[in-house]
Amino acid sequence: MTNTAKSGVTRRGLLGVFAATLVTAAPTYANAFGLLRGAGDIRRVKMYSGRTGETLDTIYWVEGEYIPEVMDEITHFMRDWRTNETKVIDPRTVDIIAAAHSLMDVSEPYMLLSGYRCPKTNAMLRESSRGVARNSLHMKGQAADLRLKSRSVGQMAKAAEACAAGGVGRYPRSNFVHMDCGPLRHWGG
Template identity: 75%
Template sequence: MSTITTSRRGLLAAFAATLVVAAPKASNAFGFLRGAGDIRRIHMYSGRTGESLDTIYWIEGEYVPEALNEITRFMRDWRTNDVKTIDPRTVDIAAASHRLLDSSEPYMLLSGYRSPATNAMLRSRSHGVARNSLHMKGMAADLRMRSRSVGQIYSAALSCRAGGVGRYNHSGFVHMDCGDIRSWQG
C-alpha cells in the first residue's frame, strides 16, 4: 500500500503558518470556507488502488501547487490510469463537508476523474451515470465514510451550497461536484 503525502516545503509552510498569529484575511475561496482557518486539508484513501492521501492543500489564502498535483494523481481514473487536473473547488467542497462531519476518518474515494471510455462503460451498466459527467472534467468525486451515513455526508455537502450533491443510498456514497448548485437522489 503506498501513501501520498504533502511535500517537505508544504509541511514547513504549514508549520510556519501555525506559528504566525495574524488577523484573518479574506480569501477568494467559496463563502462556506471563509473563516475555516488558514490551512485546508484533505484526507482520503482508495480501496481500488490501496493508496492513501493526507495533505494540506491550502495555506494562508493560497493553494499549494505540489499538493494539488498529488490530489490530481490520487484521483486519477484507476481503471485506465489516465490523469486530469482536479478542480480545486471540488476538493474545497469535500474538505468543508468533512470538516462539518467532525470526523478524523478519511473519505473513501470511489471515483474522481473518469476518462470518457470509463464513463461510457459505466453508463452502459447504469442509468445513474451522466453522459456528460463532471467526473470527465475533473470536477467531481464520489465519496463515503464508514463512520458516517450517506444521509449525514449528503447533509454536510448540501449545507456548503457550493455545487452538485447526489445521494446514492443503495450504493452507499455521496457525489460532490463544483458545478451548478443542485441536488438529487439516485
C-alpha cells in the same frame, strides 16, 4: 511539518485552526476564494482508495494559496484508476470535499470511489448504470464519489449541501455521495 515540537506548532493546533476556518470558508465560492485570503488559514483533505490502496492526508491550502505540488498529488490520487489517466482536479471540488468532512467532525478519511473518469470509463459505466451522466463532471475533474464508514449517506449529503457550492447526489443503495463543483443542485434518495 515533521519537526513540529521545535516550532511550537502541533498537529492538534493545526487541525483546530483548519476546522475553525474551513467552516467559514466553504459556504460559497466567493467566501472560499476571497474571504480568508491571507488570513493564515489552512485546508486539509483526507482520503484513501480501496481500488489502488493509496492514501492521501495532506494540507493543500496555506495562507490563502493552493500548494501546486500538493494539488498535483491530489490530481494523481483522484485519477481514473482503470486507465491511469489524469485530469487536473478542480480546486473547488477539493474545497467542497474538505469542508463537508470538517462539518461532519470526523477523523476517518473518505473512501474515494471515483474521481476523474476518462470518457471511455464514463461510457462503460453508463452502459451498466443509468445513474451515470453522459456529460459527467467526473470527466472534467470536477466531481468525486465518496463514502465514510462512520456517517450515513444522509449525513454526508447534508454536510455537502451545507456548503452550498455545487451538486450533491445521494446514492443510498450503493452507500456513497457524489460531490461536485458544478451548478447548485441535489438529487437522490
